Amino acid sequence: MSKTKGSAHRLVKTPGYHIRSRYDLHGLRERKAGGSHREYDIELPLTSMIDMFSILVIFLLINFSSTGDVFFVDKDMKLPLARHAHPMGNNPLLSITRDTVIFDAQPVADNPLHLEEVDQNMPKLRAILQRIKRTEQQVRPGQPFKGEINVQADEGTPVVYVKRALATLISEGWTGIHFATAPPKDAAEPEK
């Protein structure tokens, strides 16, 4: 650095530590500068966290269902409310809307506009029901066919469409019919 003519002192000095000693954090400054040679070997206690993780994973794995069909509710479908229902089992799902009938996400019949034109015959649904029943009987020979099925329908659907599907189910031996409902907002524990 060049000196000013006629001057023996440096005009610009390298700034030093300028916090006044009154507010100085000596310990921290020394530690940052590496002045202290003490070892800080801090360990996080992870035992409780791993315990919690394990319990959570086990709980979620038990409740995990790889088939989400049972819980599939169409965005346009509003389920009727019921106070005395029980938890729904994992059975094939038949969805009935004003326009169509869907069996496990596969359309199987249309609901005609005029109720008078309703045809009781639903060949596609009938064929699927027969196929599943055959498979069930082959898998569990000698055991009676339970024929359990979940039925969900929009609350505004005319009952005639539901009855038409029920008639087909019953005629094919699917007699354990569970109507999907939603619990009311102020639902209390059902009476035993």
Place this chain on the structure above:
Amino acid sequence: MAKKKVNQELNLTSYIDLMSTLIIFLLMTAAWNQMEALSTNTANVTASDSSEPPPNETKKVSLTVTVFPDRIELSEDQKLRSFPNVGGQIDTSQIISVLMDWKTRFPDRTDITLNTDNQIPYKSMIEVFDILVGNKFPDVGLNTL
């Protein structure tokens, strides 16, 4: 002889990573809205309705509820009671009083037949179904005709 350090630490980083990923996945795919159901077993109802009672057994009283768009009818064999809808809604208090009366007189009966008009919405059928189950008639048989 110098003492050898035996304290070993498990490296838990990968375990915690795996657990975190698994928890996030399971939480995202969990079904939180548990659906409920009202059940009917038409096989029992059809069998009991169609078969003739044994000669030494007294004939069972037929308890039937029929839902119409404007009223609801509760029949005990030939004895019929009709309750018109109040403000477009089913008169639940009247139905419950009749069901309680039936339950008092026929304490062993749990079966009842539910008929519905074709024009009523599905909501009305489930509403009546729910009332029947809630008043100790859990074996509801649905008439599909």
